[in-house]
Amino acid sequence: MKAELVVIGGGPAGMGAALEAKRLGLEDVLIIEREQFPGGILQQCIHSGFGLHLFGEELTGVEYAQRFIDQLGPAGVRLLTDTMVMEVAPGLVRALSPAGLIEIQAGAIILAMGCRERTRGALNIPGTRPAGIYTAGTAQRLINVEGYLPGRRAVILGSGDIGLIMARRLTLEGADVLAVAELMPWSGGLARNIAQCLEDFAIPLYLSHTLVEIHGKKRLRGVTLAQVDEEFQPRPGSQRYFPCDTLLLSVGLVPENELSRQLGIELDPVSGGPRVDQTLSTSVPGVFACGNVVHVHDLADNVTLESRRAAAGAVAWLARPVRGRELAVGPGENVSYVVPQRLSLPVSGTVSFLFRVRKPRQEAVIEVVSGGRVIWRKRRRGALPAEMVEIKVPTADIPAADSLTIHCRGEK
Amino acid sequence: MMKKTMTCIICPLGCRIEVEGERAQGYSCPRGRDWARQEAAAPMRILTTTVPLRGGEIVLLPVRTRGPVPKDRLWECLARANSLLVEAPVRVGQVVCPDLAGTGVDLIATRTVAEIGKD
Structure with missing residues (x-):
């Protein structure tokens, strides 16, 4: 063929x-x-x-x-x-x-x-290996395509959008969602999903929390969550047990x-x-x-x-x-990665750069730097790790240098 | 007048909007402003779920309300949707339940599904 x-x-x-x-x-x-x-x-x-x-x-x-x-x-x-x-x-x-x-x-x-989806194996969660642990997307497929409800009482680890969407979906299908636990001090999902998937159904979101133990032998019996400190280590005495038969992982x-x-x-x-x-x-x-x-x-x-x-x-x-000849594009201050990672010359019109910030910024200044010189700058209201940022840079501004670096500066 | 603070759900920006009577602030588009006024007065949501499908090449038909329904009637709408059984074939946009639970809003199919064994 x-x-x-x-x-x-x-x-x-x-x-x-x-x-x-x-x-x-x-x-x-x-x-x-x-x-x-x-x-x-x-x-x-x-x-x-x-x-x-x-x-x-x-x-x-x-x-x-x-x-x-x-x-x-x-x-x-x-x-x-x-x-x-x-x-x-x-x-x-x-x-x-x-x-x-x-x-x-x-x-x-x-x-x-x-x-x-990232699975349990990638997280090193201690405890037993019972049934009832799913990635959020697997649960989504079971419920929405195949017509099975994975369980009746669920805890969701990770506040990515799929986890938030599944919190609402499980609730609508008659399950109780006891908690959504997020390791970071901010949510991994969009603000609107926090509002319409959790707040609408009074599902609690525990920020700076992680899963410290899985209980149950054949079927999941419960999970223990704990608050974490700045180094993401569980705080002693903050453990709390949630009896549940289902754990969804929405961890990236x-x-x-x-x-x-x-x-x-x-x-x-x-x-x-x-x-x-x-x-x-x-x-x-x-x-x-x-x-x-x-x-x-x-x-x-x-x-x-x-x-x-x-x-x-x-x-x-x-x-x-x-x-053509290539020009490397790389992440700078508070930027985790940039796509595209290189430009093939010649370039014309405007070039879109997509990137993610490492830490949230209330007021952000995006800068494109080449050879120690700022060649393009823009202010932006807020930048969150959960939201991809796109900038469109006119190629007339891009010098025939060897590299570009993109920074996201600004107030925390 | 009570001041209400809310996260806009119209688009992925998720603006924080404050509403006091007819006055709204914090929105970045007219749709957000209108949504916030509605949200302060009487919240509305689009319901999405699935209904069983007979004779189709898949077993569940994804559906949604054509427009938003009152948030406090979501469970009634869901109960009505759960009582339906739809026959294949179905076209996307086809009404599977008119005037869902008396809200005046239709429940529509969101996927085209052929009869099983027919393409």
């Missing part, structure tokens, strides 16, 4: 990239999706809050996905479902489909595999990059995804990446926008497979 462009993953990133590539005139675009239906994780996101930026209306995740699914056929995008990519090399994709092993010659490849997402590693793509240890340039080109020529496989986004709308840039990059590369 052959395709000008092979897109790995049929979630918002993959569908957005494939549709944009068709719009830009590519003849032959193929999406490979391992699930039965396209849509990715959006198919279990039955809650609203999607599409405000892109469609100007508030949609559920499922509706947001449907908008793209409905365009695939008319646009002429080829779609292989129930098919899992096993191996990628430049120009070649091997996948396992219901018909057996298939090989696809690919002009260009876009990686759009999304991300996975990790880009899913097994295939990228196989390709020998350079990864950014902080974002967890491939190091890309402004066209979303990875370090391997002809291989592009977009969406949560690059870095975890808070909004599907932003994933779609990024996927369109990746499609444009792939289409341009197919027409003219050359790459």
Whole structure:
């Protein structure tokens, strides 16, 4: 089999990239999706809050996905479902489909595999190993897609958006959510989700708290939470026991990059995804990446926008497979990572930089520095680690230097 | 007049808005201002849930209220939604229960689902 462009993953990133590539005139675009239906994780996101930026209306995740699914056929995008990519090399994709092993010659490849949830194993939680412990996304799938309620009394560890959404979802399905515990002194989720998922249902949020023990042998019996000090160590005497049969973990997402590693793509240890340039080109020529496989986004709308840039990059590369001199982009004060991690010169128009701050700032000043000189500066009302920050820098301001550093200064 | 402080749920910005009577401050868009006034007077929410689906290629149909319903009637709306059984095929946007629990707001499907065995 052959395709000008092979897109790995049929979630918002993959569908957005494939549709944009068709719009830009590519003849032959193929999406490979391992699930039965396209849509990715959006198919279990039955809650609203999607599409405000892109469609100007508030949609559920499922509706947001449907908008793209409905365009695939008319646009002429080829779609292989129930098919899992096993191996990628430049120009070649091997996948396992219901018909057996298939090989696809690919002009260009876009990686759009999304991300996975961090599990209990990544946290070193002491205690026994009973049933009843789920990642929040697994519980979401059980409830919203498969129709099973994982338990009756739940505690949620981590205040990321999925955890908050699941606190409300469990409540609506008749379970009691006793507590949401967050290690940091601030929430990992959006303020509106604290309001509409916790406060609406009087679910307590315990900041600066962690899980210190899991109880129960066959089935979870309860958990012990404790307050932590500035070094994140449990404060003696602050332990509190919560009897529950279910524990949900909402403790972060990790880009899913097994295939990228196989390709020998350079990864950014902080974002967890491939190091890309402004066209979303990875370090391997002809291989592009977009969406949560690059870095975890808070909004599907932003994933779609990024996927369109990746499609444009792939289409341009197919027409003219050359790459220019590079300029490194890096995080500075109070910035954990920046995407893109490099610019391929020449650049034109404006360049979007997406980044996350390490610590919350009430009043923030974003600075782009090159060669010790501030080349671009903007004030911003507030910056939170839970919210991705985007700046658009006119390329006329970017000197032909070797590197750029992005800082987020300001009052705590 | 009582002053109410709230977190706007209209968009991901999550503005802190204070409302005192008709006066609102802290919002950054007209939608936020209107939402805050409504929230101070009578809070409204969009309900999203699932209903059982018969004969479809999936077993649960995701649904939502077309617009917001009074927050204090959320549980009634949910009980009504839980009593439904929908037959496939279903188109996204299709009304699965008109005038949900007498709120005047329709419950609509949020996903297109084909009949099982048919594409």
